Each structure stands twice: as C-alpha cells, then as structure tokens.
Amino acid sequence: MATIEVDEDTKRTLSFAARMARLTEGQIVRRLIETGPWAEERAPSPPGVEGVAIYADYEGHRVRARYLEPGRVHIVDGPLAGQTFKTPTAAARAVIRHFNPAVNDNRNGWTFWQIDEAGVRKPLQSIRPGAQRPGRGSLRGRLVLSDDWDSDEVNEGIARDFGLAP
Structure with missing residues (x-):
C-alpha cells in the first residue's frame, strides 16, 4: 500500500x-x-452516451450524469456509475437511497439534478421539454379578459354559481 x-x-x-x-x-x-474541479476531465461519458452533462450534490458527494432525451439519466461516476434510470426522479431517489438510506427519498429529479451553463447553476427543469412558458402560469398571453372581469356583478354571479351568495 x-x-x-x-x-x-x-x-x-x-x-x-x-x-x-x-x-x-x-x-x-x-x-x-x-x-475536485479536475474530476470533470476524468469522468468522460461512456461510449455511445451523449446527452447533456448534469450533476447532483448530495450529502457532500457530487454525482455526475448525462441527461438523455426524453428523460433518461445515465450516471457516469461514483458508486452508481453505469446505471441508467428512466426518469430524473428515479435517478435522484437512487442517489439519496445510496448516500442516506434512512431518509425519505421522495424528490423531484427535475430540480435535484443541475446543469452548469457557463458557470451558472440551473436545475435540469430549465431544459425540460415543454418547460418553456411565456410567463407565470400556463394561460399567460392566451387569456382575454373583459373590462368588467372584476366587477361586483361578475363576482356575485361567481358566488351564486358556487353556492356562496347570501
């Protein structure tokens, strides 16, 4: 030794x-x-595994992986190296079970895994298909409201519809 x-x-x-x-x-x-910062160079993608480089920091451990469309995660280093999961959440749960089996492993894999874009840390969610929206809520820019949308008459009508009117 x-x-x-x-x-x-x-x-x-x-x-x-x-x-x-x-x-x-x-x-x-x-x-x-x-x-360490040099580890990225030591952990290339396995042959035939392309995708986007992602990582997760959990319990003092960094796990590197590749995100493969439409949602698979292939772990490229650490104790789970070589394993592929059907979803980011399944991969996140496996990491948590490995490093801390005593805790509930229920996590959102889209926020657990991170991407490093030019030194800026972003969640995997930022490249999730269908995640790009024009603003808050899915109806922003598509909902047309009339000028009286918040009038007393409209509010009373809604209250009646839900059985809340006196």
Whole structure:
C-alpha cells in the first residue's frame, strides 16, 4: 500500500472526516479526488452516451450524469456509475437511497439534478421539454379578459354559481 505524507493538522482533519462519514481515510481521499474541479476531465461519458452533462450534490458527494432525451439519466461516476434510470426522479431517489438510506427519498429529479451553463447553476427543469412558458402560469398571453372581469356583478354571479351568495 502506498503512503502519503501530510502534516498533523491535515491528518487530524482527515481522521475526523473519516469517522464522521464512517469511511476509511483512503475513501475520504478518493472522494476528494473524485469531486475536485479536475474530476470533470476524468469522468468522460461512456461510449455511445451523449446527452447533456448534469450533476447532483448530495450529502457532500457530487454525482455526475448525462441527461438523455426524453428523460433518461445515465450516471457516469461514483458508486452508481453505469446505471441508467428512466426518469430524473428515479435517478435522484437512487442517489439519496445510496448516500442516506434512512431518509425519505421522495424528490423531484427535475430540480435535484443541475446543469452548469457557463458557470451558472440551473436545475435540469430549465431544459425540460415543454418547460418553456411565456410567463407565470400556463394561460399567460392566451387569456382575454373583459373590462368588467372584476366587477361586483361578475363576482356575485361567481358566488351564486358556487353556492356562496347570501
């Protein structure tokens, strides 16, 4: 086994991190290497896997994956590497179950997974098919209201329709 020399403070910090995560010191070092800024270069997409590069940060771990239309997620590194899921939510739940099995794994995968666009972190939701809307709500720009839409007569008519009128 190879050894690495570190100063006493680093050794104490590494030992503490290993105890807290219930891992060996070597596993802590491996995770640091796998999640460092250089790791993107080390984790290319598998042959035949294109798509959009995505990632998730959970419980101190970064998991890299590829988003494949129309909604599949292929994990490219970490303990779940090589697994493909039918939906972003299924992939998110698998990550959570792996790193923290004691918690409820119910998550929205479209917001769990992130995209890095020129240094700006965005949720996967931002490229979800059909997610582009002209504004708040699905009827914005399509709903035509009359000038009296909020008049007393209209409000009383609505109240009558719902059985709320006196």
